[in-house]
Amino acid sequence: MKLDKEALFEQEAEELMEKVHQQYGYDFRGYSRASLYRRIKRFVANNSIPSMDLLRQQVLGNSYFFEGFLQEITVNVTEMFRDPSFFLSLRQNVLPILSTYPFIKIWDAGCSTGEELFSLAILLKEEGLLDRTKIYATDVNQKVLRQAKEGIFPASNIAAYTSGYYASGGKNEFSSYYLSNYGSLKFDSSLVKNVVFYPHNLATDSSFNEFHLILCRNVLIYFTHALQERVFKLFDESLVDLGYLGLGKKETLALSVINSRYQLADKSNRIYRKTS
Amino acid sequence: MVAFQKVVLVGGSWGGIQASLRILEKLPATYPFPIVLVLHRLRNAEGNLKRIFEKRLQLGVQEVEDKMPLQPGQVYLAPANYHVLLEKDGTFSLDVSDLENYSRPSIDVTFTSAADAYKAKLVGVLLSGASKDGSAGLKYIHDKGGVALVQDPSEAEVSTMPEAAMKLIPGCRVATLDKIQEFLLWIT
Numbered sequence: 001m002k003l004d005k006e007a008l009f010e011q012e013a014e015e016l017m018e019k020v021h022q023q024y025g026y027d028f029r030g031y032s033r034a035s036l037y038r039r040i041k042r043f044v045a046n047n048s049i050p051s052m053d054l055l056r057q058q059v060l061g062n063s064y065f066f067e068g069f070l071q072e073i074t075v076n077v078t079e080m081f082r083d084p085s086f087f088l089s090l091r092q093n094v095l096p097i098l099s100t101y102p103f104i105k106i107w108d109a110g111c112s113t114g115e116e117l118f119s120l121a122i123l124l125k126e127e128g129l130l131d132r133t134k135i136y137a138t139d140v141n142q143k144v145l146r147q148a149k150e151g152i153f154p155a156s157n158i159a160a161y162t163s164g165y166y167a168s169g170g171k172n173e174f175s176s177y178y179l180s181n182y183g184s185l186k187f188d189s190s191l192v193k194n195v196v197f198y199p200h201n202l203a204t205d206s207s208f209n210e211f212h213l214i215l216c217r218n219v220l221i222y223f224t225h226a227l228q229e230r231v232f233k234l235f236d237e238s239l240v241d242l243g244y245l246g247l248g249k250k251e252t253l254a255l256s257v258i259n260s261r262y263q264l265a266d267k268s269n270r271i272y273r274k275t276s
Numbered sequence: 277m278v279a280f281q282k283v284v285l286v287g288g289s290w291g292g293i294q295a296s297l298r299i300l301e302k303l304p305a306t307y308p309f310p311i312v313l314v315l316h317r318l319r320n321a322e323g324n325l326k327r328i329f330e331k332r333l334q335l336g337v338q339e340v341e342d343k344m345p346l347q348p349g350q351v352y353l354a355p356a357n358y359h360v361l362l363e364k365d366g367t368f369s370l371d372v373s374d375l376e377n378y379s380r381p382s383i384d385v386t387f388t389s390a391a392d393a394y395k396a397k398l399v400g401v402l403l404s405g406a407s408k409d410g411s412a413g414l415k416y417i418h419d420k421g422g423v424a425l426v427q428d429p430s431e432a433e434v435s436t437m438p439e440a441a442m443k444l445i446p447g448c449r450v451a452t453l454d455k456i457q458e459f460l461l462w463i464t
C-alpha cells in the first residue's frame with residue numbers, strides 16, 4: 001500500500017527523532033505524538049524548509065540549527081504568574097508550612113525562560129523566605145536556561161504580569177522589582193542569587209536532591225502517560241515526606257501509581273502533598 | 277482504545293455558545309460518539325461555560341484534562357488558554373504553545389490533529405464566529421474524507437467564520453442549526 005502524505009511525514013519524523021537521539025542524546029520517544037508532529041510541521045513551515053530531507057540534513061549537520069529546532073519542539077512559551085490563583089495558593093497554603101523548615105529547597109522543573117521562577121522568587125521574598133531558600137531551576141534546553149539566568153523579559157506583557165502579580169497576593173509595587181528599558185524588563189538579580197541553574201532532562205536523568213516543593217507545570221502535557229509515570233516516580237523520590245508538588249492547571253496525578261501516597265492540598269490549583 | 281464509529285468536532289467563536297447549545301440539546305445521554313467542542317473563550321475565563329452546557333444538555337459535559345480518554349455521550353470543552361489535540365490512542369493532549377489565528381484554544385489545531393488521528397470518521401462542524409480560525413482545519417477534515425458541515429451564514433450571529441469555510445471548501449455542506457442537529461442524530 002502506498003503511504004499517504006501524513007503517514008510518510010510521520011515515518012520521516014520518527015526516523016529523524018531516532019537520529020537525534022543517537023547523535024545528540026535527546027530522547028523524544030516519550031513525547032505525545034500529535035503535539036510533537038505539529039511542532040515539527042510548524043518549524044518546517046516557519047523556516048520555509050522545502051523538505052523533510054533538508055530538515056534532517058540541517059538538524060544533524062549543524063548543532064546551532066539543532067538548538068533552534070529543539071527550542072521550537074519543546075515549547076518554551078511561558079509567562080509570569082500564569083494562573084494567579086496557583087501562586088496565591090502557594091502564598092497562602094504552602095509557604096506558611098515551608099516557613100517552619102530552617103532551610104528550604106525547591107525544584108522548578110522545566111523552568112523555561114524563567115518567568116515562573118521569578119514569580120516564585122518574588123513570592124518567597126515577600127513572605128520573608130528568600131534568604132533561606134535554595135531553588136534548583138532546571139530545563140532540558142540550555143538556551144532557555146541562559147535566558148532565565150538573565151531575567152530579562154519582554155515589556156509587552158507587563159499589563160498581564162502586573163495584574164497577575166496583584167491577583168496572586170502581591171504586597172508591593174510590582175514595578176519595584178524590575179527596570180524597564182527599551183521594550184525589556186530587567187528583573188532584580190538579587191531575586192535569583194540563591195538559584196542554581198542546571199540542565200536536567202526529565203526523560204532520562206535521575207533524582208539529584210531532596211526538596212520541600214517541586215513545581216513542574218505545563219511540561220508533562222507534552223509527555224505520554226508512560227513518560228509521565230517515569231517523571232512522577234522521579235518526583236516522588238525527590239520529595240521529602242510532607243513535601244508539595246505543584247502541577248499545571250490541567251495536569252493530574254490521578255492516573256499515576258504514586259497517587260495513593262499523595263493528598264490534594266488544593267484541588268483546583270493542582271497542588272499535591274506527599275503523605276508520610 | 278475504544279474504537280468509535282465517529283467523533284464529532286464543533287468549533288465556534290462569537291455566537292458559538294448559543295449555536296452549539298442548539299445543535300446539541302436534543303442529543304440523548306446515550307449518544308454513541310464523543311463530541312469535542314472548541315469555543316474561543318476569554319483568557320483565564322473559568323468553568324462557567326461548563327455549567328451553562330450542563331444545564332441545557334442531556335449529554336455529560338467535561339473540561340478536557342491532559343491525557344483524558346474520549347468517551348461516548350460526552351461533550352468535551354476545550355479549556356481556556358490551552359490548545360487541545362487528539363492522539364491516535366484515543367486520548368487528548370494539551371499544548372500551551374503560541375496562539376494560532378490569535379486564539380488559544382484554536383479550532384484549526386484541534387480539527388487538524390483529530391483528522392490525522394481519526395480520518396474519515398470525523399464530523400466537523402463550524403458555527404458562528406468573527407474569526408477565520410477553523411476553516412483550514414475543516415478543509416483538512418474534508419480532505420481526509422470526513423464530513424465538513426458549516427452553519428448557514430444567513431442564520432449565524434456573525435457570518436465571518438462560516439463564510440471563510442465556504443470559500444475555502446467548495447464541497448462543504450451548508451445547513452441551518454436545525455438541520456445540523458438532525459444530521460448529528462441521523463448518523464447514529
Ligand SMILES: C[S@@+](CC[C@H](N)C(=O)[O-])C[C@H]1O[C@@H](n2cnc3c(N)ncnc32)[C@H](O)[C@@H]1O
Nearest residue numbers: 074078079110112140141201202203217218219
Ligand atoms: C511550556 S514550558 C512551561 C514553562 C513553565 N513551567 C510554565 O508553566 O510557564 C515547557 C518547558 O518544558 C521543557 N521541557 C520539555 N521537555 C523536557 C524534558 N524532557 N526535561 C526537562 N524539561 C523539558 C521545555 O524546554 C520548556 O521550557
